[in-house]
Amino acid sequence: METLGFLMEGFAVALTPYNLMFALLGAFAGTLIGCMPGLGPANGVAILIPLAFTLGLPPETAMILLTSVYAGAMYGGRISSILLNIPGDEPAMMTCLDGYPMARKGRAADALAISAIASFSGGLIGTVGLIMLAPVLAKFALSFGPAEYFALFLLAFATLGGITGKNPMKTVIAATLGIMISTVGIDISTGTQRYTFGVLELYEGIDFILAIVGLFAISELLFFVESRMGHGREKVSVGKLTLSFRELVTTIPTQLRGGVLGFISGVLPGAGASLGSFISYTLEKQVLGKKGKFGEGDIRGVVAPEAGNNGASSGALVPMLTLGVPGSGTTAVLLAMLISLNITPGPLMFTQNADIVWGVIAALLIGNVLLLLLNIPLVGVFVRLLSVPPMYLLPIVTMVAFVGIYSISNSTFDLYFMVAFGVAGYFLRKLEIPVVPIILGLLLGPEMEKNLGHALVLSDGDWSILWASTLAKSFWLVAGLSLALPYLVGPLLRRRMNAAMKESPVSD
Amino acid sequence: MTGFGDRILGLGLMVLAVAYGWVAQQWPEPFGGAETVGPETFPTILAVVLVAGGIYLMIKPDPDAQWPLGKSALELVVSLLVLVVYAMLLEPLGFVISTTLAVGALSWRMGANPRSAFVTGLISAVVVFVLFNYGLSLNLPAGLLEVH
Numbered sequence: 001m002e003t004l005g006f007l008m009e010g011f012a013v014a015l016t017p018y019n020l021m022f023a024l025l026g027a028f029a030g031t032l033i034g035c036m037p038g039l040g041p042a043n044g045v046a047i048l049i050p051l052a053f054t055l056g057l058p059p060e061t062a063m064i065l066l067t068s069v070y071a072g073a074m075y076g077g078r079i080s081s082i083l084l085n086i087p088g089d090e091p092a093m094m095t096c097l098d099g100y101p102m103a104r105k106g107r108a109a110d111a112l113a114i115s116a117i118a119s120f121s122g123g124l125i126g127t128v129g130l131i132m133l134a135p136v137l138a139k140f141a142l143s144f145g146p147a148e149y150f151a152l153f154l155l156a157f158a159t160l161g162g163i164t165g166k167n168p169m170k171t172v173i174a175a176t177l178g179i180m181i182s183t184v185g186i187d188i189s190t191g192t193q194r195y196t197f198g199v200l201e202l203y204e205g206i207d208f209i210l211a212i213v214g215l216f217a218i219s220e221l222l223f224f225v226e227s228r229m230g231h232g233r234e235k236v237s238v239g240k241l242t243l244s245f246r247e248l249v250t251t252i253p254t255q256l257r258g259g260v261l262g263f264i265s266g267v268l269p270g271a272g273a274s275l276g277s278f279i280s281y282t283l284e285k286q287v288l289g290k291k292g293k294f295g296e297g298d299i300r301g302v303v304a305p306e307a308g309n310n311g312a313s314s315g316a317l318v319p320m321l322t323l324g325v326p327g328s329g330t331t332a333v334l335l336a337m338l339i340s341l342n343i344t345p346g347p348l349m350f351t352q353n354a355d356i357v358w359g360v361i362a363a364l365l366i367g368n369v370l371l372l373l374l375n376i377p378l379v380g381v382f383v384r385l386l387s388v389p390p391m392y393l394l395p396i397v398t399m400v401a402f403v404g405i406y407s408i409s410n411s412t413f414d415l416y417f418m419v420a421f422g423v424a425g426y427f428l429r430k431l432e433i434p435v436v437p438i439i440l441g442l443l444l445g446p447e448m449e450k451n452l453g454h455a456l457v458l459s460d461g462d463w464s465i466l467w468a469s470t471l472a473k474s475f476w477l478v479a480g481l482s483l484a485l486p487y488l489v490g491p492l493l494r495r496r497m498n499a500a501m502k503e504s505p506v507s508d
Numbered sequence: 509m510t511g512f513g514d515r516i517l518g519l520g521l522m523v524l525a526v527a528y529g530w531v532a533q534q535w536p537e538p539f540g541g542a543e544t545v546g547p548e549t550f551p552t553i554l555a556v557v558l559v560a561g562g563i564y565l566m567i568k569p570d571p572d573a574q575w576p577l578g579k580s581a582l583e584l585v586v587s588l589l590v591l592v593v594y595a596m597l598l599e600p601l602g603f604v605i606s607t608t609l610a611v612g613a614l615s616w617r618m619g620a621n622p623r624s625a626f627v628t629g630l631i632s633a634v635v636v637f638v639l640f641n642y643g644l645s646l647n648l649p650a651g652l653l654e655v656h
Contacts, residue, residue, distance in 0.1 A: 167570060173521065173561040180528060180554050192535050192547040195528075218591070225587045225618060226576050392625075395614035396632045398591070399607055403636060403648065406598065410647075415595035423588065430573045431517050453545040 003135055010358030013060055014366055022057070022065040023363050027370045030072020035080050035382050036393065039220070040090075041073035041313075042329040042436070046216040047397060049209055049337055050404025059341040060356045064363040066337055067317075070330050071123060071367045074273070074313045075375060078115045078306055079382055083108060083238075091273035091309040094281045098294060098301025105297050109379075110243040114299055115306045116375040117248070118255050122307030123368040125259030126266065126314025130321075131361060133267065134350075137322040141347035146454035147465050151475035153448045156325040157437060158479035168483045170433050177433075178441020179448065181206055188446070189453060201413055208336050208442045210405060210418045215435040216333075217401045218422025223429070224394050238383055247299060254284055254300045258307030265308075266315020266328075273312040273328065280308030282496075314364060321357060322347060324447070329436040336443055511569025518565030521558055529555025583617060590614055602651020607633035 013019065026048075033044035045066050052062040077092030082099035095115065102111040144152065157175040158168075184195040185205030196202040261283060262276035284304040285294050294301045316328045324345035326332040338345045343353050350357055375382075405418050425435050452466075459465035467476050532551035576584060594610035601609075612629030616622050640648050 169561060169564050169568075170570075173558065173565070176554055176558045176561065180551070180558070183551050183554070187547040189545075190547045194535070194547060194551070195531065221614075222584060222587065225583050226580050389620070391615050391618035391620045392628045394618070395611040396628070398614065399611050399632065400636065402594065402598075403603075403640065407640070407648070412595050412598060415598070416592070419588070419591045419595065422591070426584075430575070431513055432570060432573070433517075449550040452550060456545050 003131060006135075006354060006358045007131060007362060009355065010360075010362035011366075013355050013359030014064060014362040019061050019064050019359070019363065020366070022061050023068045023367050024370055024374075026065040026068025027072040027075075027367050027374055030069035030074075031076035031079075031371065031374065031382060032072075032385060033069070034073035034076020035386055036076075036390070039397070040077070040330075041070050042333055043216045043220060044069050044073045045330055045333045045337075046212045047401050047404070049333065050213065050401070050408055052337065053209070053340070054404060054407035059343060059353075060359040062337060062341060063334070063356060063360045066334055067360050067364055068367045068370075070334065071310075071313060071364060072371060073330075074123070074310050075116065075119045075371050076382065077309070078119065078302075079112065079379070080386060082111045082115065082302070083383065083386060091277045091305075091312070093274070094277040094305035094308075095302060097281070097305075098296070098298050101295070101297035102299070102302065106239050107242065107297065109238045109241045110299070111302050112238065112379050113241055113243050113376060114248070114251065115302050116372060116379070118251070118258065118303040118306040119310045119375075120368055120372040121255040122259040122262055122310030123314060123371070124365070125256070125307070126263045126311035127361065127364045127368065129260075129263040129267075129311075130314050130318055130364070134318050134322050134357075134361075137318060138347040138350040141323050144347075144471070145469070146451040146458065147467075148469060148472050148475065149451040150448060150455055150466055151472040151479070152323060152325060153444050153451070155475045155479040155482070156319075156444065157440065159482040167432065168486045171437050172483070174428070174433050174435065174437035175441040178438035178443075179445035180441075181211065181438070182442045182445030183449070188450075201411075206417070206442070207408075207414070208439065209340065209408065210414055211421050211442055212333055212336060212439055213401050213405055214418040214421025215425035215428075215438065217398060218419060219425030219429055219435070221394055221398050222422060222426040224390060238380065251300055251303045254303045255307045257283060257287070258304040259311040262308035262311025263315040266312030267318045273309045273316065276312030276315075277305035277309040280304040280311075317364075321345065321349065321360075324349075325444075326440065329439075332436055332440045332443065336439065339443060511572060513572045513575075514565045514569030518562040518569070520562075521565065522562035525555045525558035525562060528558070586617055587614060590617070598651075599649045600651060602653050603648040604630075604633045604637050604653055605651060607636070 014023065029048065030041070030044055033039050033047075034041065048066060048069055052065055057065065074091070077087065078095045078099065081087045081092045081095040082103050085096050085100040087093040087096055099111045099115065102108065157171065182205065184202055186192070186196070186203055187194050193203070258280035261280045262273070265276040265279060266273065281294075281301065281304045284300055285292065288294075288300065292298045292300060313330075316326070316331045317334075320326040320331040320335055324335065326335045335345055338349075343349060343356065401418075402415060405414050406412070408414070428435060428438070455465050456463070459468075467473055529552055532548040532555065535546075535548055575581075590610055590613045594606055597606040597609070608626060608629040610629070611632055612622075612626035615625035615628055620628070637648055
């Protein structure tokens with residue numbers, strides 16, 4: 001009941017016309033970004049972060065804007081999957097399997113409509129789950145000591161590659177590089193200058209906004225230049241909506257199962273939205289067996305992964321909001337925003353910044369409704385935008401990133417830094433070093449060092465305190481397992497995901 | 509040789525880790541004597557982890573990625589130059605002119621015909637400038653177009 005009261009207060013925050021306007025703006029921009037092939041939620045949020053800063057938005061408004069972009073991008077991902085058979089990002093991959101065949105059969109409008117509805121119910125289920133689970137987890141997390149936190153951060157890094165990740169060692173390397181970057185600047189506890197080499201701009205450390213925009217947006221541009229897929233896409237006709245009410249009703253169980261499964265895989269560290277949409281699709285295939293025509297344009301084959309990935313996107317906010325440990329790339333970027341707003345994410349946030357937490361949660365609910373309302377009538381607009389060739393679009397996106405970064409500090413020094421991060425991002429991604437752990441390392445590094453310091457002060461320098469408690473032990477254990485699992489089950493899971501893609505008759 | 513990229517990366521990481529760790533050992537002991545956790549403790553741990561990672565990559569490298577060669581490598585360098593020059597010219601030339609040139613050049617190099625590329629650049633530059641300067645009242649450099 002207490003929760004309900006907080007939620008009401010959250011609505012009071014989110015429903016002010018000012019915040020509502022930004023939620024709408026974010027939802028629209030997010031859908032746009034999500035439906036562009038190659039641009040996913042992480043890029044979208046990364047590009048808009050500098051903007052949120054330069055606008056000087058109050059913290060709750062900035063967070064509402066960015067979470068709406070996040071939810072919107074998850075919605076938008078399905079549009080290019082269905083119409084072009086090109087997933088905008090990884091979680092949207094499974095939607096291609098039945099979405100594109102539906103579009104080919106002339107049922108694109110139906111696929112778009114039902115996927116919007118499934119996204120809505122997935123998002124709604126996920127958000128309800130978030131409302132129920134987050135306060136409980138936050139309370140539990142209050143009992144964590146510094147040693148537990150240290151172990152928890154390790155766990156976050158270890159699981160970041162996900163069990164489908166290719167080479168866990170590369171995740172470790174990426175996280176270490178990120179933490180190393182975070183040690184640049186003046187050490188808070190002793191005042192020692194670390195790795196500044198006397199450069200004044202480095203005294204306060206390297207701003208992670210630069211790193212984020214460089215690693216995500218600039219490196220994306222470079223990848224695009226290299227691949228040069230730069231020509232406009234043929235316009236796809238959407239056709240008439242023929243979806244019947246009965247058909248809609250028959251998909252309800254699928255929506256529920258997909259949303260719940262998605263939420264669970266979103267909460268679990270390392271699983272994330274890709275796995276969410278994959279397991280909801282596979283489960284649906286197994287539940288329906290021969291009754292379904294999966295891979296040939298079965299409507300439930302569109303519903304399941306969409307409900308799954310939107311459920312997962314809300315689920316991924318649970319560890320981010322309660323523990324300060326993001327489970328995915330986009331939530332890592334959102335965490336960066338919180339830290340820059342001088343808000344320490346974690347269990348205390350629920351008491352110290354209740355208005356922000358609950359405002360964001362309420363905004364997610366409102367955002368889902370807005371997105372549904374936006375997506376059904378405006379789908380034509382988004383479809384038309386899909387035919388804008390990326391060779392015009394990407395330079396403009398890059399320019400917006402430049403403007404955003406420049407407006408924060410009015411210094412061109414930052415721009416060079418951002419470009420340097422872009423180049424580094426290009427090389428690292430080429431070598432399959434994931435960039436998300438770098439960002440996370442950059443973000444969590446200082447907290448990790450602080451907790452290590454506190455733990456060792458408490459134990460008088462006895463390092464075994466780091467794995468003394470049962471809780472800390474289990475974190476270490478799960479972290480170890482997460483690094484080992486990709487070697488054991490990763491190849492199998494990846495094979496099955498690829499096999500599912502190949503089974504589809506039109507995945508060419 | 510396969511895994512060349514990863515081996516070089518592994519070597520690079522080890523060099524970086526050793527340099528990083530070595531620098532950490534040079535810091536003066538903080539005032540008040542040696543604590544359990546000094547400024548060098550955490551960086552030292554990181555250096556050790558990274559050395560281990562580098563060794564691992566050299567022993568077990570992944571298959572090589574496709575690296576751009578010839579023309580596409582040149583295009584990459586050109587795009588990078590455009591970005592750097594854009595950052596250099598932003599203040600002296602002003603936002604509108606430098607953005608028109610940068611967006612135009614990038615679109616053009618990505619395959620748009622030069623005219624529509626630079627027109628896109630100009631339109632997007634003007635729209636963003638108006639939006640930022642008047643809509644959001646953030647000052648973007650006007651540069652040459654400054655009205656005195």
